[in-house]
Amino acid sequence: MWSRCSLQLSIRICLVIAVFVLLCFGGVAAQSNSGTLELGMQTESGLRIDYEISGATITKVGEDNLDTVNGLSNERALEGVLETDQLRISGVATYKSFKSRSDSSLEVKIVDDSNTVLKTYTDRLDPGSGEMKFDLVVPVSKDKTYSFYIVEYGYMNYLHTVKVSGTLHPAAPPERKPPEIACDRLILDLDEGPNSVVIANVVDACEHKPLGGADLDIRIFHTWDEQLKKAINGKFVDLQMKTNGNGERTIQVTGNPGDIYRVDVYASKEGWDTSDRSIHVTIGGNTNLRFPQLGNRIEVDEIGQYFGEWTRIEGTDTFNAVWNGQITDVIEIQSIEGDQVTLYRHGNGGYYYGTLNEDGTITGTASWYEPGWTWSGTIEDA
Numbered sequence: 001m002w003s004r005c006s007l008q009l010s011i012r013i014c015l016v017i018a019v020f021v022l023l024c025f026g027g028v029a030a031q032s033n034s035g036t037l038e039l040g041m042q043t044e045s046g047l048r049i050d051y052e053i054s055g056a057t058i059t060k061v062g063e064d065n066l067d068t069v070n071g072l073s074n075e076r077a078l079e080g081v082l083e084t085d086q087l088r089i090s091g092v093a094t095y096k097s098f099k100s101r102s103d104s105s106l107e108v109k110i111v112d113d114s115n116t117v118l119k120t121y122t123d124r125l126d127p128g129s130g131e132m133k134f135d136l137v138v139p140v141s142k143d144k145t146y147s148f149y150i151v152e153y154g155y156m157n158y159l160h161t162v163k164v165s166g167t168l169h170p171a172a173p174p175e176r177k178p179p180e181i182a183c184d185r186l187i188l189d190l191d192e193g194p195n196s197v198v199i200a201n202v203v204d205a206c207e208h209k210p211l212g213g214a215d216l217d218i219r220i221f222h223t224w225d226e227q228l229k230k231a232i233n234g235k236f237v238d239l240q241m242k243t244n245g246n247g248e249r250t251i252q253v254t255g256n257p258g259d260i261y262r263v264d265v266y267a268s269k270e271g272w273d274t275s276d277r278s279i280h281v282t283i284g285g286n287t288n289l290r291f292p293q294l295g296n297r298i299e300v301d302e303i304g305q306y307f308g309e310w311t312r313i314e315g316t317d318t319f320n321a322v323w324n325g326q327i328t329d330v331i332e333i334q335s336i337e338g339d340q341v342t343l344y345r346h347g348n349g350g351y352y353y354g355t356l357n358e359d360g361t362i363t364g365t366a367s368w369y370e371p372g373w374t375w376s377g378t379i380e381d382a
Helices: 004-008
Strands: 013-020 032-039 047-054 056-061 065-067 073-082 086-095 105-111 117-124 131-139 145-153 161-169 186-193 197-204 215-225 236-242 248-252 260-268 275-282 297-302 306-312 318-323 327-337 340-345 350-356 361-366 375-380
Touching: 032 056, 047 056, 105 131, 117 131, 186 260, 186 275, 197 260, 197 275, 215 248, 236 248, 297 318, 306 327, 327 350, 340 361, 350 375
Parallel strands: 013 161, 073 161
Antiparallel strands: 013 145, 032 047, 047 086, 056 073, 065 073, 086 131, 105 117, 105 145, 186 197, 197 248, 215 236, 215 260, 260 275, 297 306, 297 375, 306 318, 318 327, 327 340, 340 350, 350 361, 361 375
């Protein structure tokens, strides 16, 4: 047997419901939740708790987790939402074997986050039914935490203990729909058609409907001279046009066969946003080539250690690459925007980034390079 004093220092059963609250006032009707927790029923000191919580909604009850440190113990977790400015917790605790607990008593208390005891309730085990009843009501405030405890005091040194803990979360705020925004953005696309024609297409950004009457400011640059076999910064031509009712406009580019021109288009319309795009056109060139400006062969020097030759696969924007006569891979042109070039290397999944220079060379770096590493290439035709 243990003394009454010593057992008060050894808590046999602790029921904790930790309540984190961010209350939603404004006439919300109190919700009621009832349930049953059975803890350690495989032992003689098993406990059954029939509870009811008013003013909060329990959304989750955790599993019965067993631990064997210093004897059997059980732990349960509750989660939920506090809904009003008053919390009521009531119920009945019943032991599986209560005869040996006939001298036990039950203390119930609710404390706030400053450890101030708001309510205390004490009852003894009913010798006839083996039950201990509890009933507590407290007002609660915004932005405070409330904890609920049940502590058993008795004479026997039972190894089985019980702990139930949980958090009542603030109610989720109502979903806010973003305000509807008027569609005032436009999208410009450029495609190369047959016979060195650029097709400009303008649509609205929301529903992609054709946008007629859009203003097109066009500048055409001469960037490659086929006779000189070199990149140049040649003359340019400025044009102004409007899209038709289908949101389209064709732009004819003229020059010597094999020469390359860059076409810059700036689209706008009163009351709308703007959009701009660029495209390269080869006079009389293969329309299957999106990026003919890189020529048919590129002599490459990577970080002064790897010297290669990239050879275009005929009719494509893909190159077969060889370095130092041994290393091979496949290089694919991903994009050319102005003088900025991006190429994809299939073997290592990396990217080359380069700048097109007027002297027909490319210089840049790569996604797998260490800081300070660079590569360069000289564009040639086979």
